[in-house]
Amino acid sequence: MPDDPDAFAIYPSASGRLLCGGCAAEDRCRLGIAAVDATRFDVVCPAHWQGGPGVAHGGWTAAVFDEVLNLAALSTEPRLVTKSLTVSYLRPVPVERPLLVTAQIDHHAGRDWTVSARMSLAGTPLATAHAELRTRRPDHYARHEAWLASHN
Numbered sequence: 001m002p003d004d005p006d007a008f009a010i011y012p013s014a015s016g017r018l019l020c021g022g023c024a025a026e027d028r029c030r031l032g033i034a035a036v037d038a039t040r041f042d043v044v045c046p047a048h049w050q051g052g053p054g055v056a057h058g059g060w061t062a063a064v065f066d067e068v069l070n071l072a073a074l075s076t077e078p079r080l081v082t083k084s085l086t087v088s089y090l091r092p093v094p095v096e097r098p099l100l101v102t103a104q105i106d107h108h109a110g111r112d113w114t115v116s117a118r119m120s121l122a123g124t125p126l127a128t129a130h131a132e133l134r135t136r137r138p139d140h141y142a143r144h145e146a147w148l149a150s151h152n
């Protein structure tokens with residue numbers, strides 16, 4: 001554990017990707033997300049995320065939305081957490097098929113952000129999402145660790 005957990009920052013990986021802690025060592029997004037730009041993402045659901053026959057687990061879809069909704073705001077604000085995430089599952093999402101996810105910032109004031117996204121296959125929407133993001137306080141992770149220590 002670093003001395004100051006809030007010194008945590010994301011740097012591009014060896015191949016220039018912005019990856020979360022769980023994927024940085026492998027230099028690939030294990031959810032199957034490839035950024036086209038800040039608001040467009042080429043996504044393929046890996047077969048091991050299958051929930052039903054040939055279709056994605058809904059948790060995979062929610063995780064993809066969490067990721068892209070944060071990435072959409074990341075170039076403006078690198079210190080975000082997700083406060084709420086709402087997903088509408090419109091149609092089953094097939095695994096191993098090329099999907100397009102688009103994301104946008106709908107509103108930003110102070111520490112509060114609202115963002116939305118859409119996942120589609122060949123132009124047909126499969127799922128949509130809305131999220132509230134919040135800019136972390138400077139001591140967010142230190143505060144968390146102090147709270148956790150008080151519950152040992």
Ligand SMILES: CCCCC/C=C\C/C=C\C/C=C\C/C=C\CCCC(=O)SCCNC(=O)CCNC(=O)[C@H](O)C(C)(C)COP(=O)(O)OP(=O)(O)OC[C@H]1O[C@@H](n2cnc3c(N)ncnc32)[C@H](O)[C@@H]1OP(=O)(O)O
Binds near residue numbers: 068
């Ligand atoms: C798991 C973290 C992952 C982070 C990944 C980061 C980078 C990834 C890197 C690169 C990849 C590229 C793009 C990014 C892609 C994905 C990012 C994923 C984003 C996430 O998926 S991020 C994880 C899920 N999302 C959370 O994990 C938030 C948990 N939610 C809170 O953190 C607070 O809720 C908050 C900040 C929303 C509002 O908090 P606030 O302070 O603004 O508002 P308020 O004062 O009303 O607090 C309300 C009550 O929460 C207590 N509280 C607040 N902060 C605390 C803290 N730090 N420690 C202990 N308690 C805390 C207060 O004490 C009070 O409690 P009480 O009511 O009992 O007094």
